[in-house]
Amino acid sequence: MSDILVTGATGGLGQAVVENLLKTVSPGDIAVLVRDPAKAADLQARGITVKQGDYNDYASLVAAFQGVDKLFLVSSNDIPNRVSQHTNAVHAAKEAGVQHIVYTSFQRKTEDGSSAAWPIAEAHLLTEKLLKESGLTYTILKNALYLDVLPLFMGPVLDTGTIYLPAGEGKVPYASRADMGAAGAAVLTGTGHENQSYDLSNDTSYSFHDIARILSDLSGKPIQYVSPTAEEFGTALTGAGVPAEAIQMTAGFCAAIAQGEFDFPGTTLEKLLGRKPETAEHFLKATYQL
C-alpha cells in the first residue's frame, strides 16, 4: 500500500514534489509512476516504490494506481495528446479506488477560447471539468508560469543584452517550480484541501521591463527589453534558425502575457509554503550565477 503516488517524477515538478514529501513521509508510503523505471533508479534506491506506466496505456495506469490513496497527477507535456492522457489517468484512478487527485493546472483569466494561450489552456479546463464530474475528491493547483521558463523564453540574454519577446507591458507573478513542488507536497500531506482550486503564484507580478532591470542590477550590464510585433518576432527567430513550433509556442505565451492572461499575484502559495516564495531576483541571481 502506497498512500501517495506522484506521476511525472522524472520531470522537474514531480521530482520537487517527491523531494518535499520525503521531508515528512516515509519513503515506503510514496510511489511514483514513470515511463522508464531506469530514470527513477535513484528513487527506488531511496525506498520509493517505482511503478511503470504511461498515460497512453490505460491498463498500466489502473495497475499502477492499485492501493493508492492520493494521486498527484502532473499534467502531461505532450500537448496534442494530453486530453486523452488525462482522461485515462482520471478514469484509471477511479477504477483503482484512488480517493483524492491533486492535479497541476495553470492560471488563466479567460475560459472562453479568446486567450492566446488557448492551445495550452483547453486541455487543463477539460481535465478540471472531468475531475469535478468524476465524483473523486480533487484539488486543482492553478500554477503560475514558472520562473524556470524565463531563461527559456529569453535565450542568452546576458550575451545579447536584450530581452526580445512580444509580451508588451504584460506582467506575470512567476513562481519557481521548486516552490510549486513544495506546495504540492504540502497539499498532499495537509488537511482541508478537498475539492479546492488554488491559484499558486508569487505575490508580485513582473513585466519584462522589471526582469531587464533586475538582470541589469545583478549583472552590472545594461539589459534592455524590446517588444516586437508577433510578425517581427517570427521573422527574426526564423532567420536565426529557431524551429517553427518553438517560435509559435513562445509567441503564444507572450501574446497571452501581453493580454494579462496570467496576472494573478496572490498569497495562497505563501500560505502553503509557510514562507515567502522565491523572488525573481533570487531565482535569476542563482540561475545566471550573478
Ligand SMILES: NC(=O)c1ccc[n+]([C@@H]2O[C@H](COP(=O)([O-])OP(=O)(O)OC[C@H]3O[C@@H](n4cnc5c(N)ncnc54)[C@H](OP(=O)(O)O)[C@@H]3O)[C@@H](O)[C@H]2O)c1
Ligand atoms: N507552469 C509552467 O510554467 C509550466 C511550464 C512547463 C510545463 N508545465 C506543465 O507542468 C507539467 C510539469 O512540469 P515539469 O516542468 O515537471 O515538466 P517536465 O520536466 O517536462 O516533466 C514532464 C513529466 O511528465 C512525464 N510524462 C510525459 N508524458 C507522459 C506519459 N505519456 N505518461 C506518463 N508520464 C509522462 C515525463 O516523463 P518522461 O521523463 O518519461 O518524459 C516527465 O516526468 C508539464 O508536463 C506541463 O504540463 C507548466
